[in-house]
Amino acid sequence: MKFKKQIFGFMDMLRFKKLVPNRREALANGPADPLPTEYRTNVLAHRLHPGRMEVELVDAVMVTPTIRKLTFRRTDADAFPFFRAGQYVSLQSPVGDSLVSRPYSIASSPREALENKLVLGVEDAGFFSGYLCRDAKPGDRFVMSEPSGEFHYETLRDKKHIVCIAGGSGITPFVSMAKSMAEGDEPYEMTLFYGARTAQQLAFRDELDALSAKGLKVVYVLSDETCDGCEHGFVSAALMEKYVDIRESSFFLCGPQAMYDFVLKELAPYDLPRKAVRKDAGSCGNREVSDPRTFRLTVHVRDKVCEISAQENETLLTAMERAGIDAPNKCRAGGCGYCHSKWVRGEYVVADGRDGRREADRKFGFIHPCVTYPASDIELIVPVGE
Ligand code: FES
Known part of the structure; x- marks a missing residue:
């Protein structure tokens, strides 16, 4: 064993010694064609x-x-x-x-x-x-x-069976997820609970009915009327128990805050692990402030400086958009970090439960204007949009 190691060590030394002359020789014998201007990997990326x-x-x-x-x-x-x-x-x-x-x-x-x-x-x-x-x-x-976001199935995290709960226009990601499953691009089994007040308010119903013939289990739940083929009431735990095994499912929720509050309360007694329930984060809107004050917002974008007004109840991003400034943003929910801007001076308030900044960003004075409200005159440096 020791003898072999010595031989290989010697061979390595020899190869190492020849590395530079071999490389020089390869370069000297290489074609003189100019390097390509485009690489396949870059084109695909x-x-x-x-x-x-x-x-x-x-x-x-x-x-x-x-x-x-x-x-x-x-x-x-x-x-x-x-x-x-x-x-x-x-x-x-x-x-x-x-x-x-x-x-x-x-x-x-x-x-x-x-x-x-x-x-x-x-x-x-x-x-x-x-x-x-x-x-x-x-x-x-x-x-x-480009398409973004983390609200999608993840094989390593999620159970094979997923329960999707939608309210109002929150149905849209689930139409895509059901189609993707029917087309064979996703490995999950899907049960969809779609809540609305009346049957007339159920969007994409034709497409969902067609998908139910291709493996989607869909349950329409109406709160304000009864109709054939629909459940009456709300998406309660008792209703879910009728169709799915709650402990053996991963949950995806998309809809209004009132729906999240209700469903999370229903699921609380099951003590599901945190990773078992995912909510789609909606955009951060105006906050409640009686008689909102108006502040001066100074925005640096590359070598331009703009002085605009910002209402106390609107996010800094909304104020910039109102003034026609092309401030980068994607999720508007504090999660993607795309609007990440440097705070220079002034007071601000971050919306409750929306502070998705990294610790280092907090420490070095970066904010997410999509979830930040002014509390005094304020100055920012925002990145340049692509
Ligand atoms: S736009 Fe995503 S964090 Fe602000």
Whole structure:
């Protein structure tokens, strides 16, 4: 054994000694062609992570009295990148003097993305969503972020059976997840509880009914009326017990805060591990302040300095957008870190439960303007949008 080691050690020394002359010889004998300007890995990386995309609205139809289904195609490439079902994109457009963007979960499947089709379901609530529901029309152009987010199935973390609970327009990521499962791209089994007040408010019902023939188990739950084939009431633990084994499932929730509060209370007695329940984080909106004050917000973007006004009850990101500043953002929920900006001076308040900053960011004075409200005049350095 000792003898062999010595031989190999000697061989290694010899190879090491010849390393430089061998390399010189290889370089001298190599072709004189210039190096390629594009590498396959970089081309693939750009196709999967294009950053911002230019898109056109090709179809818009109301699927409930308040939810509009919007279909987009890419105009700067011939396909959308493949993504994980459950992810979102951020849509941006100038509206009046503002440059507004909002995140929306994708309702189409990753395979449809490769056919240059991406569908969103938007509820007529708020400034930009209201604009998309009422004023946007086929032919309109937008800027869209690449698909992002952690709200998707993870084989190592999640059980084989997933229970998805949706309320209102929160159905969209689950339409994508159900399609992806039916197309054979995801390994889970899925039961979907979709809550609404009336049957008329159930969006994407035709698609969900078609998917139930391909393995999706869907339970419609109506609170304000009874109808054939639907449950009546709310998505309670007793109702879930009727259809699924709660302890042998991973839960995905997407809907209004009241739905989260109710379902989490129902699940509390089961003492499920933390990883068993995932909530889609909605955008951080205005906070309750009676008689909000107006502060001065100084924004540095590269070598430009802008002085704008910011309301005490609105996030710093909203104030910048209102003034037409192209401040980078994606999730608007404090989680992705994409809006990460340097605080220079002034007081601020971070929305409750939304502080997703790393410890180092807190220590060195970085904030997420999407979840931060001004509490005095304030000054920031924001990164340049792509
Ligand atoms: S936009 Fe994601 S953390 Fe601010």
